[in-house]
Amino acid sequence: MAANEQSITEVAAAILDGTPIDWSAAETGVSEEDRALLEELRLLCGVADVHRQLPPGAEQDGTGRKDHPEFWGRLRVTGRVGSGTFGDVYRAWDPRLDREVALKLIPIKTGSDRRSAEIIREGRLLARVRHPGVVAIYDAEQIESQVGLCMEFVEGPTLQQRLEQKGPFNASETLEIGLQLCDALAAAHDAGVLHRDVKASNVVVKPDGRVVLMDFGAGRRLDGDVTADPTGTPLYLAPEVLVQGLEATIRSDVYSLGVLLYYMLTGSYPVTARSLSELHEAHQQRLKGSPAPRLPRHPDIPARLAASLERAIDPDPTRRYLTVAALGRDLRALHKGPRWRSWPVVVSATALVVAVLVAGGMLLSARTASREPVRIAILPFAITDDQSDSDVIREGTARGLIARMQAYDNARVISTASVLSVDTNLSLKEIGARLGVSAVLTGRIGRSGDVVSAEARLLRVSDERMLWSEEYSRPASEMLDLHRAIAVDLAEELRLGGDERRQQWPTHNLQAHALYVRGQAALDKFTPRDARTALQLFERALELDPDYAQAHAGVARVYLDANAVPNLAGAEALRRATASAARAMSLDQWLPEAHSAAAAVHSTQTNWAAADREYQIAIDLGPGNAVVREHYARWLSLLGRHDEAVAQARVAELLDPLSPRAVMAVASALRFGRRYEEAIGYAHKALDLDRGHPAAYHNLALDYQELGRFDEAIEAYLRLGRPTGNLGHAYAQAGRTREARAVIAQLEERYAKDRLGAGDIAQVYSGLGEIDRAFEWLERWSQTSVGGPITFKVAPVWDPLRSDPRFTTLLKKYGLAD
Structure with a gap:
């Protein structure tokens, strides 16, 4: 399509939607023939504006006859409210409900039974939803060639009208409205419906200040036949939808909401153009690496708010918020003051009444953000x-x-x-x-x-x-x-x-589910042997149901535990873990365990930023998942973020108070933070829950060792029943050189067989003060260990090596240098 044709098409669509038109820009560069057509469209726009301002019931043709049906089923139609691309909206009276309602009539082409059935099915599904930001739908049915949606009657101006009357919103107002829109849009997503046309003219402000997201006429079901046609308003459309023709997703709705909030704050759009072709070009440049849109730096716009909106409108969907709920959490952290605080609005003498198809989501919550969970x-x-x-x-x-x-x-x-x-x-x-x-x-x-x-x-x-x-x-x-x-x-x-969050059905195979349950029970025991048992059970479950996302995530987690698969080469274990995590993610993007496994894979590849992002997503999706928080706490510890690690571990313990594993997450975070006395207390607490818990004895030994209580440390290490680098290091620190070298001999014998344990040997040499030998084995470890020795940054065992330039080189190699 030529640029002129695109411009004319956009003007026609704007007239239908009631969107303001920049006529000067529209007329720039058009041919004489197209200019004449634009003049006719301008006249039509004026007629449409007059028509929209008519009071309800005033819509009549030249003979005095009303241009709307008198009845629709049981509904008595009393007047026309407005029209849009997808249908007309009327005011009506429902005698059964004994109330005024809105009726949206959507024309259905002959032979489009599937489309009408889909609209009715979705309408009835959404009729079960109640949410303060969602119009209540009462009924949906087809009569002849139209589908009618009977819904709540909502009154008030749109955000677009408010912007035209008052100009941009301030940061506080934007936050307040943004939070309400996040809740409403999350509700739609949880019901399985994408909006695909979030914009200022599709949000109504009620007299009490609450906002209602409306006009889901462009929406599609998340689990239905989602097409890649770029339905929606171009300036709000995500670039992957508008330019690349990809399917709309939750993240494309996140983008549209980010554009709306950007528009509310600034009165302009993050990406602007005079025509659709220019808009395509602007997005293509950003997709190729041009700077992403940024909010103007202004003292009245908090930096954290700007950062949140910039993340929401990032051209790369993988860098956006995964859900609108995640965006809402960041906005809520910035928001102060009561919810639903109203702001002044100017309502015309004939108030705009809007009622449209909306998608629902979650139950109306009477809880406030400040209430304790x-x-x-x-x-x-x-x-x-x-x-x-x-x-x-x-x-x-x-x-x-x-x-x-x-x-x-x-x-x-x-x-x-x-x-x-x-x-x-x-x-x-x-x-x-x-x-x-x-x-x-x-x-x-x-x-x-x-x-x-x-x-x-x-x-x-x-x-x-x-x-x-x-x-x-x-x-x-x-x-x-x-x-x-x-x-x-x-x-x-x-x-x-x-x-x-929307959660997918895990599996339809009950036998596969039974195997998965048994595998999870084995994994909870937190020993290498039980982890191997869990792996076998997960793999058997996948033989019965290859699309079982939770089982794939479980497989990934086992392969990421080197102690669970000691006979498997590190590179091969990582390959299998990566494949399993990716498969789990592709099957269920809402699964916290899948994102946690992906984070662990990124860590082994020393991609710390990607790992952090995946852990944050995992917690967003499963805020009550203790295991995810345990893994995140350990990761934070290894990067030296000790206060954050302790905080995450304490949440895990609150969620799993009788689990020695969760208690040991706190002990480990405290130990890495060098708070040894506190860590000892938590290790004993874990032993009270399980007298034979190996991780508790291991952590106790490490704590005792750092406090100079070497005999107690060695006794605890010996309980583990195998020679380790920590035991040899403790012998060395205690002055028991002969025993330390005996441990080295055992470890070197093992290394000769399976190339495992180079890091343990380096630890013992570090304790003996043989720095060159320690670095020799550290180099071997860095060559054979997948992801490298990530305890470098924080483990006290490496303290004797930290002043050596070779140690700094290793830290830089793995992106661990400060």
Whole structure:
């Protein structure tokens, strides 16, 4: 299409949408023939403006007849509100609801039964949604060649009108409205619908200051037939959609929302052009590496706000926020003051009334951002039958419910390891005290023939009062849907709302799920042998269901543990871990464990920035996932970010208080921060939970060693039952040179067989003060260890080497130098 034709097409689309038109720019460079056409369009625009300003009920043709139907099914149509690209909106009266409603009529072409059925299906799905930023949909049906959507009647001006009347918003107003829009758009995404046309004229401001995201006419289902046609308003469209023709995604909606907030703050767009071809060119230049759009630096625009919006509108979708909920969290951290604070608006004598199809999301939350997250424990359900797989059903239900509830920001759900270890014979008060919770979810589950039935009960710990209960029944083949149904209902009862993530169905193969549950149980034991057992179970699950994302993530995690696969070359283990993590991510981008595994892969490749980004995404998606926080805490420690590491580890412990692994995450973070006495206390706490926990003895030994308590350190090392570099280093520091060299001999014998343990040997030589020999083995370690020896930066064992220039060279090699 020629540039002139593009310009004319854009003008016509703007007239349909009611978007302001820069006529001077539109007329620049057009031919005489096109100029005449533009004059006709300008006249048509004036007629359209007059038509839009008519009061409801005034739309009549020249004979005095109304240009709208008198009835639509049971609805009595009283007037026309407006029109757009996808249909017309009318005011109507619903006698069944006894209220005024809005009716959107969408024309359907003859033979388009599939399209009409899809609109009706989505409309009825969204009718179940309630959210303050989402118009309530009451019904959807087709009559003859039109689909009608009956919905809530919303009154107020659009953001576009507010901008035209008052000019740009200040930072506080932008934050306040941005937070509401993040919640509303997240709700749409959680319902499975993309908006694809977020813009100022599609946001209405109610008289109380609340905003409503509207006009999902361009929307598509996330799990449906998403096409790559660039539906939407060009200035708001993400470059990968507009220029590259890729499918719209959640991240493209994030981009559009970022553009809107940028526009609200500045009154201009981050990428501007006079024609669609110029806009394409501008985006292409940025995709090729030209500087990304930046907000004007201004004292009234906080730097952190500017950084958040710049991330939202990054040309590269992989560098944007993964979800609008993640953007909302950053905005919320900047926001101060009450939510819903109204701001002055100018409303014309005939107020603009807007009602359009919107997508829903999560339950209306009465909780505020300042309210403490609710702490609950989900105990294993009692089994009401004697099926052979009852234990798997019992544990699988607990794990499934916990995983789903961990996705809510406003809930702190105790992790599986702790709830499975608590003595259920204790009183409810004792269980609550041990787990640190105020409420407990328990229940019963059983199978009779081809039907699985369950009863869920939420009990308050303080007085054992039942706060909520519900019964469920599903075909046995849909047993996993029980987890989703119970989690959704529980979230509604607790009024969590806000940031639940869309979670995909994990697998339709119950046998694969049973294997995965057993694999997770093995992995929770935190020993190399059990990790290998878990790997076998995960791989068997994948034989039954190759698209089981959680199992792929589990495989990746095992291969990233060198102790779990000692007979596998480091490069091959990394290759398998990378492939498994990538496969998990491609199957389910909402899976926290997939992003955590990807972060670990990036770490082994010393790509620290990418690792940090993936860990942040993992926590965004699973704020209640203790294991992800444990991994992130250790990673932070290894980079010397000790305060952050301790903070993450303490959250993990709160989420998993009876798990020695979570307790040891705190001990490890404290040790790397050289807070040895505190670390010893946490190691003993872990031993109280599991007297044979190997990581506790290992950490105790390291702490004792750094405090000069060498005999106690050696005793703890010997409990591990194998020679290590730490043991040899302790012998060397204690002056027991003969024993230290004996350890070296054992380690060198092992190295000759499998090329493993070069770092351990270097540790012993470091303790003996033989610096050149230590560096000789460090060099071998750097050549054979995947990702390199990342403990370089923080481990005290390397302190004798830090002043040597060769050590600085190694730090720089792995990007660990300050």
